[in-house]
Every structure is written in C-alpha cells, then in structure tokens.
Amino acid sequence: MPASNIQTDPIFTDEERDAVYRCIHTRRDTRGQFTPEPIADEVLARILRAAHAAPSVGFMQPWDFIVVKDKAVKGKVHAAFEKAHAEAAMMFEGDQRDTYRTLKLEGIMEAPVGICITCDRSRTGPVVIGRTHLPEMDLFSAVCAVQNLWLAARAENVGVGWVSIAHRNELREALGIPDTIHPIAYLCLGRVTHLYDKPELEAAGWLPRMPMADITWFDQWHQQAGDEPLLKLL
C-alpha cells in the first residue's frame, strides 16, 4: 500500500471524541416532534454522503437511497404503516394492547423528507468477499448505512425515525421497488421541536434499559467472575 494512502493526521482530540459520544448518546428515534421546516439540500447531501461512507462487505456498497418528498408517495407509505399497525395491535394482549395503541410510532406525513435505504443483493455478482459464509452480511452493510445516516442527522440537528411497521411488499409498491431489491429502512427526517433525554419506550415504561453487567461476558458466553475491573466502569 503506497504511503500516500495513509491518513496523515489520524488522531482525534478529546473534544472531537466527546462530540462523537454526544452524538451517539443523544440520538433519538423521532416520531411526534417534526416541524414542517424543509431540510436544505446541502444538509441532505452531507447526511447521504455519511450513509454512503458506511462499511460494506467486500466493498459492495449494496445500498440505494430513495429521497421522498412527494405527499402522495408519503401517503402510500403511511397507508402501508396504518394497515400493519392495526394488525400489530392485535398481536399484543390486554394492557399491552391498550398501551401499544397510545404510542406514536411514526411521523411519515409530518416529516418533510423520507429516505428509503435498500439493499441490492446482486450488485457485484454472486460471490462477495466476506459474504461467502454469512449471506446476510450485505443486509447488515446497508444497516450500517442507516446508522451512519442517523448519527449524521443528529449532528445536523435533524431528527430521524425508523418506520419498520409495514409489509415489505407494500413498501416496495409505494416506492416502485422491484422484488429483487430488499428495502432495509424507511426513515423520516426533519427538524424537530425537541428531542427526549431517553428513548420514548423507556420513558413510557414499556421496557427498562438493561444494565450492561447483565450482557457483558468474558472470553466465553455468560462467563463472568463478577470482579472484572471493566464491569465497574460500565
């Protein structure tokens, strides 16, 4: 590898590091806080470039980005959500069903921009470095693009909500996506009135934040002496 390909100033300062952590820890799934203010193309371009900088298995870059601003298209996505949401409610029982119905789970119509990230599993041919033994690695690459986009948006003071309550084929139909392409995420983007301190499902008491000592192991699954110094720092 020629020396010119080496990052010449690779070290992050404490301030830069702290900004990254602030981004990671204050990122929220945004549903009910969107304002109609448009997102400037310059901002949208930076956010999309961040998604495109995600790691991808065998450098296949399997993603496409569909930027949705058309109200009729959003309406179709929203109809797909509404149908699946009604079905989903019936899967919960008793109090959980009542609680589920009170939750605001999407902002499809309110968010000025929707972005669908997809995965083209055949993009670079049938054999992909790193996908030979774990076939879902291409889907996972596209998910890394989602997370990059989400963090970039947070740093741009733009909220993002991931809508996953929809039949995949109805999402395809709403956006004209062929059967051969795997929709990974439909994301709602917009400026927000506010962001919450905690995930809304945590604040609503749906589930607690798991203590890290309950999910951190050493060398083997569920192996933990209990006095590992790392545990005290988590």
Added chain:
Amino acid sequence: MPASNIQTDPIFTDEERDAVYRCIHTRRDTRGQFTPEPIADEVLARILRAAHAAPSVGFMQPWDFIVVKDKAVKGKVHAAFEKAHAEAAMMFEGDQRDTYRTLKLEGIMEAPVGICITCDRSRTGPVVIGRTHLPEMDLFSAVCAVQNLWLAARAENVGVGWVSIAHRNELREALGIPDTIHPIAYLCLGRVTHLYDKPELEAAGWLPRMPMADITWFDQWHQQAGDEPLLKLL
C-alpha cells in the same frame, strides 16, 4: 411526556458536527495495522456503552457483548476463519482467486481485544413493537450496535476489523454461544500503526467507489430527472 425528559441543550455546534463527520469518513476496517498495546478498560467501557446506546426495535436491546482476550479462544476463532477463508478462495475464479489470496482480511491474533456482538431474538418475548412485520429488525438493531462501537472506537483512536469469514456454528463453538443466540459480528479491536485514507479493497482496485448519482433516486425507485439540485451536491 414530562418536560424534564427533554434534552435541554440539544443543538450541535459546527465543530461538533464536523467531528462526527470526520469520524464517519475516516473510519476504516482494520486488518494488518494492529499493535500489541492493550486498550485501557476506561476506553473499552466507553466503546461498549456506545454500542449499548444503539437504537433497538421495540427497545429490546437484543445484544450481548463477549470481550475476548484469551489467546486460546482467539486461536479457535482464527481456526474458524482459516477454514472458511480456504473455502472462500475456491469460490473465486482465475485472477480474482489469486488476488483474494493476497488480501489480509483479519487481525484476530494480533488485535489485543476481540468483541463478539450477538442477538438474542427471544429477549423480550415473541411479540416486539416494530418487529411484527419485519422479523429481522432485531438482527438489524444489533448491527446498529456494531456501527456505534466502530465509530466510538475510531474517535478513541482504536482500530476495528469485522471478521465475517467463518461458519456461524464454528464461531458459536469457539465462544460457547448457544444455538438460540445469533452471532452478529466478531470484531477485532486495537491500537494501530496507521489508518488508510480509503477502504483497502478500493485502494487495491477490487471495486471502485460508486458515484452517489448512480444510487440516489427521487420519490420512486430509479426515478431521477438528472437536474435535481441535490445531485450536484453529492
């Protein structure tokens, strides 16, 4: 939602934003650049907390983290890689096979720390908000934890390499992971001698970086007038 749950100082400065973008754009998959210098527990704890701050479907937090420092355990992971890597080489033809064999694709033994991120698909019961119609959403949540970890490590000046060339069951066996748990990623972490400017597969000419105008669409799949102002900014 009580007002006390609102982020009181949510706005990112341009400097903070730029640090996040620098992190996203200079993150690399690290294979051959690890030094034996240990990673301090304080650093490891911050990196793991960043992973735990990932978004998760229905707030299920399906991940566990296995921190691997034991040489014998690393040896088992490496043996799983070696076997799959030899199988993988046979899937490429001609020149590609020769090139594939020259690529350094992992740093399992050199990296002082390995971290396996898993997904417990049954963690919070059979019905999960947001997973009702897209069953792989829990796997995708665990992938978001991988990407958070990767970016946090970059901001800590720690390199990360994702090893995906292994049979899943052999990875399970090496780490004592039960069949009911889905291993998502085995990650190699360590201080590095240097980081490259570009992904190594791009620099090696394996595949080119895709132009964003070839993968960005408007309102519908493959819909692009060609004069959208956003396209000029990508």
